[in-house]
């Protein structure tokens with residue numbers, strides 16, 4: 001893992017984090033600690049609370065109880081945009097894309113944040129093209145987002161997230177709709193991203209999870225059922241029973 005010299009190793013910590021929907025505890029007393037430079041997967045059956053958990057981390061869903069710390073600072077009450085400013089980017093299932101804008105414009109909207117001065121259009125264009133190329137969408141800048149195949153819309157979301165130069169990039173089911181070949185390219189991309197960012201990945205594709213993750217957190221019924229390396233998780237009888245189905 002690429003821990004930044006001099007920086008504390010814990011990037012994100014949740015303490016007793018919970019979210020209720022009426023009587024349902026979608027996320028229940030979750031203590032999650034993510035280290036800098038990690039690729040962490042969050043897995044679990046449908047309805048386990050994965051999306052609700054990351055929704056709270058990025059500020060899209062309010063917590064019912066508990067606390068979230070990012071780089072040691074309490075972010076529990078912060079608005080989503082303020083979390084983006086601190087370096088938390090979340091790509092979530094297509095909705096972050098402006099369908100009637102081109103791929104270039106979608107990425108440029110995110111990339112313009114962080115440019116040092118006005119009048120940096122050439123610089124902006126370079127940054128956007130570089131980011132599109134990174135995710136495998138080189139040369140697609142003029143294409144309308146709505147006309148991209150579903151899998152490529154997911155890649156465009158990743159490009160939007162990357163353009164924000166995040167410290168923590170949260171990917172929600174990024175390989176959904178990608179071909180086998182595209183998945184191989186995507187895994188290489190995530191490894192490259194992890195060289196200078198931390199990745200929190202919700203993913204149902206087990207080969208991808210086992211191949212990419214440094215550590216895996218398994219959720220079930222809103223709680224953390226297990227945590228460990230891919231080898232530890234694969235060998236855990238409780239996880240096998242609850243989720244892996246073997």
Ligand SMILES: Nc1ncnc2c1ncn2[C@@H]1O[C@H](COP(=O)(O)OP(=O)(O)OP(=O)(O)O)[C@@H](O)[C@H]1O
Nearest residue numbers: 021024025026044045046047048049050051052053
């Ligand atoms: N806005 C909401 N209102 C009511 N219940 C909700 C809401 N959002 C989520 N839930 C419920 O909370 C539980 C956790 O949902 P969540 O989407 O976080 O699970 P998940 O692990 O991401 O599932 P999946 O893998 O299917 O995406 C589910 O029972 C779901 O029905």
